[in-house]
Amino acid sequence: MYTVPDTAIAPKLEAYHFHEQDWEDYDQLYEAFEWEIPDEFNVATYTCDRWAEVAPDRPALLIRDDPHDQGEYTFGELQRAANQLANLLESRGVERGDRIGVNVPQKPEAVVGHLAAWKLGAVSVPLSTLFGTDGLRYRLDDSGAVACLVDESTVDVYRSVADDLDELETVLTVGDVEPREDDGELEFWDALNGHPESFDTVATDPDDDLTIFYTSGTTGNPKGVRHAHRMLLGHLPLFASWFVSMEMTEDDVYWTPASWTWMGGLGCVLLPALFYGMPTVGWTKQFEGADVFGLIEEFSITNFWIPPTALRMMMQEDELAAQHDVSTVRTITSGGESLGGTIVDWVEETFAGADIHEGYGQTEANMVVGGCAPLFPMRRGKIGRAAPGQEIAILDPETAEPTVETGEVGEIGFKYEGNPTCFKEYWNKPRKTENKIRNGWLRTEDLGTLDEDGYLEFVSRKDDVIISSGYRIGPEEIEDSLSGHDAVADVGVIGVEDEQRGEVPKAFVQLADGYEPSDELAEELQQYVKDRLAKYEYPRRLEFIDQLPTTATGKIRRADLQTRHDE
Template identity: 35%
Template sequence: MQPTIPEEYLPDESAAPDYVYTTPEVHYPKHVNVADELVDRHVREGRGDNVAIYFEDEEITYADLQERVNRMGNALRDLGIEAGDRVVVRFPNRPEAVVTCLAVQKIGGVALPSMKLLRAKELDYIINNAEAKAVVVYDDLVDEIDKALPDLETVENVIVAERNDVDHDHHSYDELVEAADSELEAYETERDDLALMLYTSGTTGRPKGAIHTHRQILATADTYARYCLEPTEDDVFGGNPPLPFAYGYGDLVTFPLRFGASTSLVEDASPADLLEAIENHGITVLCSIPTAFNQILSQHPDGPEEYDVSSLRVGMSAGEPLTPNTFENFEEAYGIDLLDGIGTTEMLHIFISHRHDDEEIDPTATGFPVPGYEAKIIDPDTGEELERGESGLLAVRGPTGIEYWDRPEKQADAVEDGWSIPGDIFVMREDGRLEYKSRRDDLIISSGYNIPGPEVEAVVEEHEAVSEVAVVGSPHEERGEIVKAFVVLEEGHEGSDDLVDEIQNHVKNTLAPYKYPRDVEFCQSLPRTETGKIRRTELRDQEREKTAEAQ
């Protein structure tokens, strides 16, 4: 075990998931270092001149990236960072974030990317919980670190990347890197040593630290990416998921660098920024969330004519369910399939999806278990496996699994007989495809009926006047809950009683009538997390508060 990691913070063996390694690519040697595999290996094998990172007008080759990682790794060592130490990395999607995470991992430390919108109180909890020793931060984001600093118990050094002339009294990123040696041998980490910590958004309580090893990071690329995307070194991955989001870390760091391909980084990308990056950087694999794909379609209806998007070959979607409507509209406009996928911070990346070369991608289903993973549907009360066609809790096992840092009570809830339980309700169809129903928390129980909110959302979204929708359960004295839809309208449409009737009738005519939204509220926007997920918890709480006030 890495010397500075307290053993009591890791899951007890009895509560840890069982890992299975059914694909040959995930059998790694005992000693492996993810930074060496993602960067140094390509230089050793003659790909040093290949572009690793596109950022604005800059092209960073693998040889350039190796030198930057080496210098940063040596700079961190010079400040006393040791194997096992946790280092917070707080940036938008910029090269310095990738360099720093890889440098931390190369010296045997644990990178802890931080969402840029977190405030001092949230940072205080996460940094102290992880017992982080250092923070590397973009100067535009240093203010919340400064506010939190008096309460941070273990942080010894703050390093600031000066890009916007923000005053500070910490170490200078550039000065440390320039003064450091450009040669660095990778620390001899073992495959099960920790390399990455990602904290959940904490929408239902305190954030939980999900821990991932060198082997698990590589396994996400050698299962999902290798089999479902089939990348080559000619690919360019791009998109707007934040790097501290497990989905973004895989899409924009692990996957491209595993295969000697390129990543296109765009800081705070708008839909127009993404289209420009596709044209300028030749993006082939576009990674985003359903909301962003819909924004591209709605804000740039002539996008394929305004920009050169001919490089695109496939899209990836995660974070929220991808509706058939979005799938079909994007395919029609851009000529590529969007692969829906289910993954979690805890499992690190996608474990259920279609493959890019499937003859018939069914947009009404998430897909099949990714090669290397097994999935089954279990009864939430008994844990017994259900027949195909019955809805229940998804249970998964493979080369990654759910392991929390210092949260034994949550760990016990997350694993059932060695299978990880992400908390999603699915149906396994007769053909083996898995159909998403809802998060366990998003199931609406009305008059005894179980109604998955996302199923209703997908139908409401089909109406031409609807831009975005969130469906939650609203308290009701007689029915327990009723289905309520919060609807953001497309430009040029106005809310009215007639439109409510149209939406309700459309749902009644498409789904079982008891699933229709008995209440429809038109709103300007939906509350979202930094990763773009709808905060349905906030909407549910809002409805409960309204009901309580009315009583």
């Protein structure tokens, strides 16, 4: 059986290796599990340093179409590069607690950037490569980032906002970029040359800041979600049960199309994989369903997380499945929106013998609920059961008290106190934190039910957040962006059903005087948002409206817009 080593710098935390034991059923595991939180815990130590010590040649990353023509990156190589980057950043004044942006897709430089930040005791800020000017500027400015890694795919966006970022002093470019040295830009690998390959990773408390993920809501600017080093420990129980179906082998290879700048890609797949010493496949190509079958065969992928939207895209290329060997797949996990019976049936037929698990969580607390076929049967329409260590309840939406009867609809809540999975607070937004955590429960703002056996069913969202291809999109951010166009007098955005993406944003635009509706103007407005926000945030549908419905206080009545769309 494959086991994780016990080392002096990273003692084996037995609680997170329950997959090495035999259990009668899930109830036995759930009752036996207790969180194991050491006095000191640094994610870089457990995901990189310990493996570099005992198995430096063990593969950590497998990069498809690697521009460096290397393809495989070992734990030893990641450690040396991360040590060099940590030394470089320290020489440039980066200190413990400082924020470091990582605006790089599924490339080894992204992993090195995060590791270097954590080795310093600094805080990494994952930044989607799909952001436009407004999205990137806001997050770098709000977090007060003093350093940033910028990819070739995003450097033009960064340069257009650089003059607005007074605190950002160190910028490392990744890929085919000619650095503007006069503007403080340095080429990533060139900059590492000459810096020592050794660095003593700082000791951190499990509650010390690790990352700030930005997530959108229905009101105001995106919120910075502060997670501590303990977040990784919080994710491991569901990873060991849901993602790997209670089995790990020396042949395991993991993958996800989710960006490593997103909680789903970084926090739920990559970091747990590195913790257990397993390689993850990275690929920067834009996702296409036809690609997945060949990718699985090339790398003998055993486990992957993929949103329902991507599975639907794969279903459209069904004939390709028979042309490739996909027999290595043991478990497919998904989340972000409901799977639906059609997808489950297709997966079970196409990946014969593989488990298909749905999961549930959010940026503030992920890896909380999911399936585990080896220990309990899945139920159609149900997400699964609480992960070991997690307590979930259906709360009264008004009082946030767990008083809702079994089977009745209420707000889904997670136990907050003592839960390493949960975020610490919103960055510089104490009032929003207070509203999110009440009576010791983290409120998800989603509605659902729990049955008598503890299976969770998602019913609907309490707010108006749009979930498109697994991304949470705040309508107000799109509204704010569109409002900056001269042709827009007012705008309201809702999510509407989409066969491929689950939901997509639809904008209802009230034009300013002197403008007339046209297909050309609609395309111009869509492009306007594309250029400023993330590519997945632009309104894929747009309708011109004479007058937006509003409340007496001027708030947009999105329910009325939904009714108009449905008619």
